[in-house]
Amino acid sequence: MKYKIFVDGQHGTTGLKIHEMLEGREEIELLSIKEEEKKDLNKRKELLNNADLVFLCLPDAASIESVSLITNDNVKVIDASTAFRTNPAWTYGIPEITPTQREKIKNSKRVCVPGCHASGLIIAMKPLIVNGILANSHKLICHSITGFSGGGKAMIDDYENGKFEDIGGQRPYGLALNHKHLPEMKYVLELEEAPLFTPSVGNFKQGMLVMSYLVKKEFKKAVSKKEILDLYKDYYKDETFVKIIEDNDSYLDAGLLNPMKCNNTNSLEISVYENATDMVVISRLDNLGKGASGAAVQCMNIMLGLEESKGLNSRKN
Structure with missing residues (x-):
């Protein structure tokens, strides 16, 4: 058939x-x-x-x-x-x-x-809300950088045919803080208020990073980075396209995170970084793929x- x-x-x-x-x-x-x-x-x-x-x-x-x-x-x-x-x-x-x-x-x-930015945030934050680590009243703070292919034909033409010194390396947008993906972020995560979210477009064609910033003292219960990673691994244990990265040394390239490593795939990779007081959860995906x-x-x-x-x-x- x-x-x-x-x-x-x-x-x-x-x-x-x-x-x-x-x-x-x-x-x-x-x-x-x-x-x-x-x-x-x-x-x-x-x-x-x-x-x-x-x-x-x-x-x-x-x-x-x-x-x-x-x-x-x-x-x-x-x-x-x-x-x-x-x-x-x-x-x-x-x-x-x-x-x-x-x-x-x-x-x-x-x-x-879903929107590409929303996918990165929702897949990373849903397990934390479902498992009672973050409250529905929590004010999420998120930033992302995405390839210029998500901007459509006009933006693609600007980047591919324009001068680097005119376009620049990374440009934040949605600076009125009312990005079109905010309603679905709030709706799907069942939040009391929308996240504080700022996206940016980078001088690369496709790929993206969505970064969620968390303050440990605002967690509903104390959890370590290992416990967060174990939670993610269990939550997404049967999923082909969601991968949890534990070894930061192999995930990073000389301490830098490449947004293009999931390009031409439907994969989304979650990694976690922390210091004594704060935590960052990063989703990496192809904005034209899983996004x-x-x-x-x-x-x-x-x-x-x-x-x-x-x-x-x-x-x-």
């Missing part, structure tokens, strides 16, 4: 990557739309309703429009925008975060792919009853 898959928004960064990942898979038939037809409402509606599963790789308003065009109740949808991530009628697309999430995704016809297209394909595999890791790479440490 071949599953008909349509990527609405196939000419954008995420859509192109999904197409690349699905091409050549014998159980999949990719439905395509020409660049000049992508604004043809009738053509899009036809493809949306003839597919078994649709990926929406569109701005929020366009995603909402596409969903409204689907009248075939059998069509499954995976949305990569922020439009539905806090909508309880949609299933959040991180199968690893709770023991029941994978089954929810499998049985859902509407799944939203976007890889996560979408992982959810597709689950929703179609296929092997979850099919077509996805896992980093070998």
Whole structure:
């Protein structure tokens, strides 16, 4: 049996990557739309309703429009925008975060792919909240640096064709402190208030680090770094794509952490660093992999009853 898959928004960064990942898979038939037809409402509606599963790789308003065009109740949808991530009628697309999430995704016809920054924070912080180390009232503080590919075609062109002295090495953004991933961070972690979060874009194409800063005296119970690592290992013990790094010497390169080491994989790696009073938990992932297209394909595999890791790479440490 071949599953008909349509990527609405196939000419954008995420859509192109999904197409690349699905091409050549014998159980999949990719439905395509020409660049000049992508604004043809009738053509899009036809493809949306003839597919078994649709990926929406569109701005929020366009995603909402596409969903409204689907009248075939059998069509499954995976949305990569922020439009539905806090909508309880949609299933959040991180199968690893709770023991029941994978089954929810499998049985859902509407799944939203998490934001890349949100994935890094949620996968790192969920076990600490579930196990009573951090309270739901805790004010999380987080910073991330990501490759410029997450900024779309215009930003990619700026970095690939601009001058380094004009662009710089690392640029913080979202400085009004209202980044679009904050609502889902608060919603999925069930926090009383959104984290204090600042992202930045680096002068590299893909890869990212998401860094969460914790003060030990604010923990609900005293725990050592080893206990935190053991907790992570137990929480994610059966997960192919979440890896816990214990040996900092091999994880670091001359004391430096390379954000690109998970590139072209669907892996997310968690590492922990501390001094006497504070702790930093860092998630490393590919912003185009587990942070976007890889996560979408992982959810597709689950929703179609296929092997979850099919077509996805896992980093070998």
